[in-house]
Amino acid sequence: MTGPARSFRATSFAELDSSFTDAHLAIGNFDGMHRGHQAVLDRVRAAAEADGRPALVLTFEPHPRDVFRPDQPVFRLTSPFAKARIAEALGLDGLVTIAFDRVFASTPADAFVRRVVVDGARARSVAVGWNFHFGAGRSGSPTLLAESGLKNGFGVTVVEPFQDEGGKVISSSRIREELEAGRIADAAGLLGYRWFFEAEVVHGDKRGRTIGYPTANVRLPATAKFAHGIYAVMIEIDGVARPGVASFGRRPTFDNGAAVFETHVFDFAGDLYGKTVVVTPVSYLRPEMRFDSVAALVAQMDQDSAEARAALSALTPLTPLDRVLLTERMTG
Known part of the structure; x- marks a missing residue:
């Protein structure tokens, strides 16, 4: 597609200009x-490339479980920022994130199709996973969506469960278990990329220095x-990924306090407070x-640093x- 920059992030289709319609x-x-998920996104990208129209991703925030079971919030793998970055890397043209709350969840399935798919996106085609449900009481199914497509003039592709090399279905819950x-490495194998997160650098106790x-x-x-522990990491600062060693946990040698992710960036000096970094x-x-x-702690940190440098020196995509x-953002 030519025209607007990819990875345009919006909270409704009304925010997008006309070049993003008929997507x-x-x-x-x-x-x-x-x-x-990428198997679904690949279908959309291929359809868009075939007729020169945009390929968009529609998702929802917060996670439905956070709305209906706030006492059991889910470990989120990807923020809207991360989803947009991945969508861009996959060659899609934009990400629309609609606010999900109980009012939105009560929308009847047919009204969801009309308001979101037909009037909002003016979609030419829609791709969903095999277990996608929508509308009040999760009454909307892929079958219902396909029937609505026939009535409203958009095609529907339903992507079957995607299995890993061992024949097990890849799911977000499996990936959470691996990370926990x-x-x-196992989580990355299921994701198809190395997991990352973004966060703002805050003041700590400054003990490390x-x-x-x-x-x-x-x-x-x-x-x-x-998992709490010590990691070899890449940390992106101002668009450049740099190597480092990190600790995630409660610092049992010192205070056993609230969990903090602390990254020592190798061969770097600079003020990072207030910056958003990608780890x-x-x-x-x-x-x-x-x-x-x-x-004794410093002696172990010296060893951890050596192991992290060795692991990162062999890093390949x-x-x-x-x-x-990741690797295209790495510093030389």
């Missing part, structure tokens, strides 16, 4: 934008339940530990998508 549309929650267990390891500290939502955990090195002395998301 091919992928609809779903797409938390993770994993290989199964520290199995970073007194022991030779200044860190960029970020606080993550309590729902971010990936990609590349390798899980070890669990969080308590040390009897600061000297897992997939073409991973190359765009």
